[in-house]
Amino acid sequence: MTEFWQQCVNHLSQGVAPAHIKQWIMPLSPIGFNEDETEFQIAAPNPLKQNWAQMYYAPLIKSLIKETFNHDVEVVVLINKNVSANKDLTVSTATQNPVQVKEGLQTTPSAPKAQHMSQPAVETISKIGETQISVVIEEDEADIAPSQPIIAPPIHQAKDSSSDEQNEVAINQGVLDVPESKRDLYQATYLNPNLTFANLVVGHSNELAEATAKNVVRNLGRQGYNPLFLYGSTGLGKTHLMHAIGNELFKEGKVRYARYIHANDYYTEISAKMRDGKWVDYRLQDAQEYAKLDLLLIDDIQFFRNKERTQQEFFHLYEALVSRGKQIVICSDTYPRELKDIEERLISRFNSGMTIQIEPPELEMRVAILMKKAENHHYIELTDEAAFFIAKHIRSNVRELEGGLQKVIAFAQFRRMKEITVDICKEALKDLLRVANGLITVENIQKTVADFYKIKVADIYSKSRRANIVRVRHVAMYLAKELTRKSLPELGQAFGGRDHSTVHHAVERITELRATDRELNHELHVLEQTLKG
Ligand SMILES: Nc1ncnc2c1ncn2[C@@H]1O[C@H](COP(=O)(O)OP(=O)(O)OP(=O)(O)O)[C@@H](O)[C@H]1O
16 A cells, blocks of 8 residues: 555656645545445645545546556545544655656656756655655756746656657647647647646636536547637636637647637728738738638637628638638637627527536635645745635635735745745735725715716716716726625616616726727726725
8 A cells, every 4th residue: 555655646746846745735635445445545635625626636536546456446535534644754855846646656658857857855754644655856946947937847747749840749747849840830830838737727616617628639620519608707717728628629639720819809800901902912821721620619709790891701711611620619708698789690600519507616616726826836825725715705706816816825925934824814915805895885986986087976877878978987887896795786776776777888888998098008007996995
């Protein structure tokens, strides 16, 4: 058992930061097989570590058991608060470096090494109950210069899938490393190599979407999966998943010509050609190029709203691709039937493949995402309590969660603190907590906005259609959506009994304007700061 557990630890530790090993892997200990040998049980000291281990480590241990003992078992992680091993663990954090499995004990191919790796520096022996665990820590220059962006090694680095080096796309430290021969092709895809399946955290809210995305990779262009239509609110990982599909397909050599494009950029391309009198050129060249694609990934399709010419053009492209069995993946903030001002023939096509929703992540998943993102920053340690604290207070979406973590890290770095505690989070996220704790009310927003633009609060509730009043009302609605947890119907009610769609429209309008109107952006910034105190 000791030897086998050593193998498990080695396997789980590959390419993983020491802080992470110390925090997540070392606290686990083997219990053993149950009586009828259908389960291999592991003990974890608390529910968080139990969840994490069940989600990420159990499948790997299961396959290792299959490999080693040729035995199919379920791996079950149980809580045992008395895992006394925790006290005895002595994983060195003297260097904050990737851990390589000690030679001779290794049973699986080692993870690709970071480019600057030097010789092993420290060998550490840890004790779990009766089990001796050893890991060798190596020096890595990347850690010496933490200010450089470091891409997190995924918990388990993907292994190179092909022996044909010419056609191989290796994954190195979570970044797609595209061979020279394919670099131009890859660049033309506009894919982001950092958005992969390996660094996507999977939980209840996106497990179906992730599984379906992987099915698309397996069944490329197959009816029933084409198009894949992913929808959900902002910042939940739709774009990430879309890029992951593209990267995986490119890596596996299943597509040669792929393209990721935001719907608004597609529209801009088309309208620029029309404006410049180059429509014929567009149809003869650009449109032909699009039609050659093996894979089209189009983001935020709701931006096609009311853009009739773009919709027509896209319809022709869609038909050209799907009729040749080429894959299309679409993202949207809503499901196809709910899309506004989009041609019926497009909507019915969007509906004809696989439509999957991504939902906001639940607490455990938010914690897991934070832990995963914190791995990118080898020079800090995010404590379990701090991760829980952030996850409890930032619930809306992953983008905001990332923003919160960045704030906390910047705050800790500025004060030269390595360990991120709840106190640091409270201090760093003061603004955010005011919002989260409901200290900002709709009434407060209405009053502040009315004062700022020098109109009466009553005008905001009123039915007035005067342009300046409508604009101020929209700004107040936008801020109320951003800074409170009220739903759209609740906000409609708070703004003089209006329909939720009115608030939705106001939020969309101000969001769009804010991206282009610097003055409005500045005003909103001032208002946000005033309201957050
Ligand atoms: N499950 C996840 N695991 C890891 N990172 C995630 C996950 N979900 C989202 N993210 C990260 O959160 C950020 C926002 O995600 P993304 O841009 O994919 O959201 P989106 O749903 O496309 O939002 P929008 O509709 O606003 O475009 C990205 O940095 C992404 O990598």
